[in-house]
Amino acid sequence: MVNILRNVLGISYIEEIVDLLNANKFSLIIDESTDISLVKTLCLVVRVCKNFKVHDLFFDLIEVESANASSLFSAVINSFTKNNIIYKQNMIGFAAGGANVMMGRNHSVSTLLKAAINDLFVLKCVCHSFHLCASYACEKLPGEVEDLARNIFNYLKSSSKRLKDFSSLQYFFEFKANKILHPSQTRWLSLSAVVGRLIEQYDVLIAYFSIAVKEENLQTAKNILTSLKDPITKLYLLFIEFALPFFIKLNKLFQSESSQIHKLHSSVKEIVVTLLECFVRKDYITMFLDSTSEFNLPPECLLDLESIYLGIKVECFLITNEINVIEIDTFKNKCRNFYIEAVLQILKGFDLNNSFFRNLSIIAPDNVYACTYKSIAPLLQQVPRLLADNIQEIDTVL
Structure with a gap:
């Protein structure tokens, strides 16, 4: 055979x-x-x-x-x-x-x-590129956040009794009986789901490790509890939950079984604009998008730390909790560094001024149906090897 x-x-x-x-x-x-x-x-x-x-x-x-x-x-x-x-x-x-x-x-x-x-x-590969962008950006955040997620997972999974006790607390607090997820060592985008689960179970985790410290008196449990009770830890988790989905959305779009290349330019531009709006003054954003020079952020274009947007959950948490001002400024500065690195890496991997990717919108189904463009000539000029003898017929149909 x-x-x-x-x-x-x-x-x-x-x-x-x-x-x-x-x-x-x-x-x-x-x-x-x-x-x-x-x-x-x-x-x-x-x-x-x-x-x-x-x-x-x-x-x-x-x-x-x-x-x-x-x-x-x-x-x-x-x-x-x-x-x-x-x-x-x-x-x-x-x-x-x-x-x-x-x-x-x-x-x-x-x-x-x-x-x-x-x-x-x-x-x-678009998905690989945006995963790398997220990885480089996450390196600007403290490694303790990922360590916390990994330590919690390892602590619980090492004992069936611990898992059973944690499940009992979930039932007592009327939380969903969802498992704590394991953060991948190579896939930063998977951290979003891990962080979301930690935030969902945060109160149960504090209750569980408060009991664990008294019953087992292990240094690992003490370290985890100290980190969980630190409001700055919660702030970083809330920020990651807000920021990483921008990259996840793009990844999901370009993992589609249907062709999405005509959306590449507009989708990348959308995420760049969204990120810039979080930490850059609005009057500078258009200038950056139109610039053909290397991406550079002079200090005068940056919003002050008080005005940076880090997601609604972060804003609400800061309002309802008393946190040291110096710690807040340090947190916001690291988040701003995340934004800067994210935009820098995206623009390194994708040129928003690339006319070929921009002109691909000409053949987007919605634009074809709406007759948004009169001709496909701007696109065909960039792919001369695709020119056919019936070029006028093709242009007329589109």
Whole structure:
């Protein structure tokens, strides 16, 4: 059966794809991985339009000795050459993760492909990019917040009795019997759900660890209780609950099974504007968005600490709790640093002045139906390899 799949059906499958790629424009998506036996492999997936439907098709899985840019590039080209694919004529797009070996500016798979193929469109993984933006921004906040979430989870999970006692307190306080979540070490965006659960169960957690300190008298329980009773801890949790969903919203949008690339520019611009409005004077925001120079924030453009917006829950908590002014200023300054880093990282990874992404809104279904744009010429000028003989017919229909 294996031989039939490999030598008959497999060959037939590849031949069908080769014919499809040689007859149509296509894009390439690649990802490098290392399996449990430490063998490095490169997966090739092609995206092609067939019968007016876009298909993602597995093309090749290549074992590579080295995962540097030159080796991966050679592996891709050799695969195309071996299968007699006219990639220089038909390959129009390339997508991969944001690692330097794939997307670095100086020497990467993307730069090598762009040198070999004229007018190649390159796009790094949007979800991966925004996860990195959130990760860098979160580094501006105290690490104690993540440590608290991890310590609480580890303390409870290490004993079935502790879990049962915690569940009993949830029932007593009439809280939902939801489990405390474990924060991922590599996925900062998962911290949003973890923080939301901590806030939801905050009173129960304080009650539980107050009892645990008396009964078990462990230093870990004492440290957790001290942190939970510190109002600054609650403030950071409330801020994270407010700020991270901006990135999560974008991630969910671009994990859709349908094409959303026409929304990329407007969605990124929306989150940048929203973040800027939280800590920058309004008269400077438009200037930043229109500027083509490197993102820079002079002190005079920043709102004072008292005027920074950190979410309604933070505002309410500050009103109803007496907290040392110096501690509040330190907290707000760190949150402002979070905003600054978030915007800086977003603009590093995405150029709001990129006319191609901006012009993609021309083909957004809503704009097509509403005849918002008279012509698709501004977009077609940037993708000359897609120009067809019936260009006027296409423009008239749209």
